[in-house]
Amino acid sequence: MKKTAVGLLTLFLFGCAQQLPVKNDHQVVASVPNPTIKPLAFTPMVTADEINAAAKAQMAAVEKKVSKINKQTPVVTDKITASTASIKLAVVQHEETIKTKDGMLILGHHEWALILSGKKHISAYIDPKSSTSRIGVKNLVEFERDGDNWVKFIFQGKEYKYPVKEWSKPDDKIRLPMVLLRTKLGDRNDEVEYQLIDGGNGVVLGENFMRDVATQNSQRKYIQPKAK
Numbered sequence: 001m002k003k004t005a006v007g008l009l010t011l012f013l014f015g016c017a018q019q020l021p022v023k024n025d026h027q028v029v030a031s032v033p034n035p036t037i038k039p040l041a042f043t044p045m046v047t048a049d050e051i052n053a054a055a056k057a058q059m060a061a062v063e064k065k066v067s068k069i070n071k072q073t074p075v076v077t078d079k080i081t082a083s084t085a086s087i088k089l090a091v092v093q094h095e096e097t098i099k100t101k102d103g104m105l106i107l108g109h110h111e112w113a114l115i116l117s118g119k120k121h122i123s124a125y126i127d128p129k130s131s132t133s134r135i136g137v138k139n140l141v142e143f144e145r146d147g148d149n150w151v152k153f154i155f156q157g158k159e160y161k162y163p164v165k166e167w168s169k170p171d172d173k174i175r176l177p178m179v180l181l182r183t184k185l186g187d188r189n190d191e192v193e194y195q196l197i198d199g200g201n202g203v204v205l206g207e208n209f210m211r212d213v214a215t216q217n218s219q220r221k222y223i224q225p226k227a228k
Helices: 002-019 048-072 078-097
Strands: 106-109 110-115 122-126 133-145 148-155 158-163 164-167 178-185 190-196 204-205 214-216
Touching: 048 164, 110 204, 133 178, 148 178, 148 190
Parallel strands: 106 214, 122 204, 133 190
Antiparallel strands: 110 122, 110 178, 133 148, 133 204, 148 158, 164 178, 178 190
């Protein structure tokens, strides 16, 4: 009986020992690390000097690329120079062909001329077979001044009065006044004797205009530059 009681007491005490928490002053508690908080990083503001420096560096890089491209690209200046040279050569050749080697004017079958004070160039017919030059005028009137024969006429809408140098007689019935009129053709600028044709049109430059100063190439026209 006593053995039974002692055994039950032992079991009771053992069970209580299992239920009571055991306090251990040396218990190690694992530490949880605190989260690391990093401060926000702000990009510093760019100054004006830094912007200018960056712009200069970028421009220098662009100029370097352009210089490299220019070295690889064919230069067109030579072509322009060659073209200009050919134009100048053509002008020189043209100047050479408007005169003979001895300096005589070369005239085509038509040339531009300025007559009297007219500003409008007239297409004059070149006729070396005609001994005289002729010009068509309007309202031709003969009159006397101080005992000399004069004529007045309309040419290019303007009235002129000139003394008669002589009279020509193409036939027995008609006499025509001959007058000296200022004529510009090419680099020639002097007075030329013309036969006035009342009611006529146009201008004919004959042998008296060409004598000793010009020759004709009938295959061409307007060889001489317009006079100014």
